[in-house]
Amino acid sequence: xxxxxxxxxxxxxxxxxxxxxxxxxxxxxxxxxxxxxxxxxxxxxxxxxxxxxxxxxxxxxxxxxxxxxxxxxxxxxxxxxxxxxxxxxxxxxxxxxxxxxxxxxxxxxxxxxxxxxxxxxxxxxxxxxxxxxxxxxxxxxxxxxxxxxxxxxxxx
Numbered sequence: 001x002x003x004x005x006x007x008x009x010x011x012x013x014x015x016x017x018x019x020x021x022x023x024x025x026x027x028x029x030x031x032x033x034x035x036x037x038x039x040x041x042x043x044x045x046x047x048x049x050x051x052x053x054x055x056x057x058x059x060x061x062x063x064x065x066x067x068x069x070x071x072x073x074x075x076x077x078x079x080x081x082x083x084x085x086x087x088x089x090x091x092x093x094x095x096x097x098x099x100x101x102x103x104x105x106x107x108x109x110x111x112x113x114x115x116x117x118x119x120x121x122x123x124x125x126x127x128x129x130x131x132x133x134x135x136x137x138x139x140x141x142x143x144x145x146x147x148x149x150x151x152x153x154x155x156x
Contacts, residue, residue: 007117010068014114017061018107024057025103032096047095054099058106065113079109 028050035041062079 007120010117011114013064013068014110014117017057017064018110018114021057021061021103021107021110024053025100025107028053028096028103029100032093036093041093043093043095047093047099050096050099054103057103061106061110069113079106 031050032041032046035046058079065079
């Protein structure tokens with residue numbers, strides 16, 4: 001298997017998640033602002049719809065990160081339950097602001113993973129890989145050891 005190609009595949013999949021999450025976040029914010037300006041914001045229906053959309057995206061993020069990396073429970077929890085401050089924009093609906101914050105902190109985690117994956121030099125790649133039988137349908141492949149990757153972040 002071409003290990004460099006695998007790294008590029010990991011980066012591509014992370015970028016897809018980041019782009020989809022960013023796009024969804026913008027759609028939710030635009031929808032909220034438009035409805036609020038027109039006086040059609042329905043907290044119950046809109047919040048439920050946006051919450052469902054953001055939860056679906058986060059679940060996709062979790063399954064993708066689990067498939068691409070060998071994450072520890074601590075790493076997965078950074079996506080499932082990241083640390084969030086309680087600050088919300090003044091004058092805004094706090095439930096809407098919570099959904100936006102929910103997505104922002106996860107986008108930050110995905111961006112960190114992308115940047116760390118991108119920072120691995122080709123000659124170092126084998127240090128970060130482990131064999132993962134069944135990564136591809138019916139075949140074998142490699143997964144990046146996320147704990148080793150994150151330890152690189154803390155050395156900076």
